[in-house]
Amino acid sequence: MTRREIVPGIEWVGAVDWDRRLFDALIPLPEGTSYNAYLVRGRDRTALIDTVDPTKADVLREHLAGVQRIDDLIIQHVEQDHSGLAPEIVARYPKVRVLATPKAQTMIADHLGIPAERVTPVADGETVSLGGKTLEFVHAPWVHWPETMLTYVPEDRLLFTCDFFGAHLAMSGLFAREAENLETSAKRYYAEIMMPFAKTIRGHLEKVRKLNPAVVAPSHGPIHDDPARILSAYERWANGAPANLVLIPYTSMHGSTGKMVGHLVEALAARGVAAIPFNLPVTDLGAYAIHLVDAATVVFATPTVLVGPHPNVVLAAALTAALRPKLRHAAVIGSYGWAGKAPETIQALASGLAAEWLPPVFARGLPTEATFEELDRLADAIAEKHKNLG
Numbered sequence: 062m063t064r065r066e067i068v069p070g071i072e073w074v075g076a077v078d079w080d081r082r083l084f085d086a087l088i089p090l091p092e093g094t095s096y097n098a099y100l101v102r103g104r105d106r107t108a109l110i111d112t113v114d115p116t117k118a119d120v121l122r123e124h125l126a127g128v129q130r131i132d133d134l135i136i137q138h139v140e141q142d143h144s145g146l147a148p149e150i151v152a153r154y155p156k157v158r159v160l161a162t163p164k165a166q167t168m169i170a171d172h173l174g175i176p177a178e179r180v181t182p183v184a185d186g187e188t189v190s191l192g193g194k195t196l197e198f199v200h201a202p203w204v205h206w207p208e209t210m211l212t213y214v215p216e217d218r219l220l221f222t223c224d225f226f227g228a229h230l231a232m233s234g235l236f237a238r239e240a241e242n243l244e245t246s247a248k249r250y251y252a253e254i255m256m257p258f259a260k261t262i263r264g265h266l267e268k269v270r271k272l273n274p275a276v277v278a279p280s281h282g283p284i285h286d287d288p289a290r291i292l293s294a295y296e297r298w299a300n301g302a303p304a305n306l307v308l309i310p311y312t313s314m315h316g317s318t319g320k321m322v323g324h325l326v327e328a329l330a331a332r333g334v335a336a337i338p339f340n341l342p343v344t345d346l347g348a349y350a351i352h353l354v355d356a357a358t359v360v361f362a363t364p365t366v367l368v369g370p371h372p373n374v375v376l377a378a379a380l381t382a383a384l385r386p387k388l389r390h391a392a393v394i395g396s397y398g399w400a401g402k403a404p405e406t407i408q409a410l411a412s413g414l415a416a417e418w419l420p421p422v423f424a425r426g427l428p429t430e431a432t433f434e435e436l437d438r439l440a441d442a443i444a445e446k447h448k449n450l451g
């Protein structure tokens with residue numbers, strides 16, 4: 062993709078990564094991603110907003126071929142998929158001024174090797190004039206690192222938001238209106254990256270509303286020239302009440318736990334409660350995370366391996382707690398051969414959840430009629446807890 066104009070004087074100079082399938086060696090990227098960087102040219106100065114992932118260095122070099130001067134490099138966020146080529150920019154444009162939040166100053170030294178004294182810290186609300194274009198910096202800690210800031214260009218009502226409002230989505234177009242199923246991609250991204258900071262995000266959403274941008278330009282995925290859509294979606298995800306939905310991440314080795322999951326799904330459905338089982342060995346964890354944005358209850362279902370829960374369910378429990386969803390209730394069900402401590406282990410792993418734990422249901426070997434009756438009682442309890450949820 063070549064350099065592209067967003068509004069006069071502001072160009073996209075990012076890279077599309079069609080083939081990337083994993084982020085942080087953990088997060089599946091079924092639709093690839095992009096790393097958006099932007100060139101802002103004023104009468105007097107030229108600024109580069111972020112860079113791209115170092116694996117796409119050749120693309121950024123191509124975009125900047127013929128750009129004789131960059132006066133300001135804005136590092137909105139120190140994670141390397143955006144800042145990783147900052148050292149190269151500093152080397153190529155030795156007079157460039159590097160601007161970032163005070164918090165980012167030492168992080169840039171730690172993560173990128175650019176000396177802290179080479180970075181000029183900018184205060185929240187501080188402005189830099191490029192001549193006919195102003196950069197106004199808006200500190201936005203915890204979307205999703207502590208050092209992050211947004212950059213507003215009031216002349217164009219254009220807000221650069223770094224990871225905030227992003228989506229892991231590779232596409233040939235540049236704008237949200239050209240994206241298929243954008244809401245699902247953006248929700249997946251919100252669940253995996255932003256949901257742990259939902260409380261902070263609510264405050265930042267208010268700040269963004271007050272700025273009233275006409276264009277929101279994140280660092281991943283498409284640019285929003287109708288920001289109301291993504292702002293409303295974020296408000297729904299961050300503020301909405303939990304839905305009448307139960308998620309059941311599970312693994313079954315010899316079929317006992319699988320039978321219990323099947324029974325619980327039907328028992329919940331018979332009581333008017335929607336339930337989704339996620340068979341972990343074949344589940345895209347991102348799809349599970351998307352539903353965590355809304356679900357009111359999670360039931361971890363696990364066989365017993367060496368007296369503890371199956372490692373797949375250990376991962377699901379740890380991830381669920383780390384994402385800090387708005388779950389209100391949780392339970393553990395499953396099976397064991399002769400003894401086990403799976404419920405206690407799962408509860409300890411997910412102790413960070415602000416959820417009420419319902420009594421566990423475990424079968425020794427094959428589930429019996431008594432097991433299924435216990436599962437029915439669990440379904441009764443969940444249906445009762447969910448009765449006021451939409």
Ligand code: FEO
Nearest residue numbers: 138140142143224
């Ligand atoms: Fe896209 Fe937090 O980096």
